[in-house]
Amino acid sequence: MAKKQNTTAQETRTDRRDVTTDDTRSANLRDSPMMAHLLDALEDGTDIGHYGRLVFAMVAHHFLAEDEMVRLLGSQPGHNDDEARALLRQVEAKDYNPPKRERILKWQARQDFPICPTPDDPTSCNVYSELRFPDTIYDNITDFYVHQEQQHDVTH
Secondary structure, three states, X not given: OHHHHHHHHHHHHHHXXXXXXXXXXXXXXXXXXXXXXXXXXXXXXXXXXXXXXXXXXXXXXXXXXXXXXXXXXXXXXXXXXXXXXXXXXXXXXXXXXXXOHHHHHXXXXXXXXXXXXXXXXXXXXXXXXXXXXXXXXHHHHHHHHHHHHHHHHHHO
């Protein structure tokens, strides 16, 4: 039954996006090999580490219902539903964008669990090329780079 709720939440979140027919990115979290790897580990009860949980929350909250994420994160060894909700609230309150591949690899180096299952493949673990996020994510990124460029122009 959890699978059905997962799909329903995913379909609901996808319906809010303007997805063009030539966009090959997916609205299905499992279409990202890294996210499928994290989901499988979470389902198996494997400790994915602090940064694994953070990456999962930063990406998955755009695709899964909160109850599903709490169920998965709250079943991590040494963690509970309250801690899972707190992590999700932090991600949403800080409005974190999903991490780039480089950040994921840096975080992975700080823990035992391999967040990116194929770090030697330079095309792997890039959620931006694999998944279609809400347009606001891309707008935030564009605004960040415009602001950076403006700051650079002011200082030079």
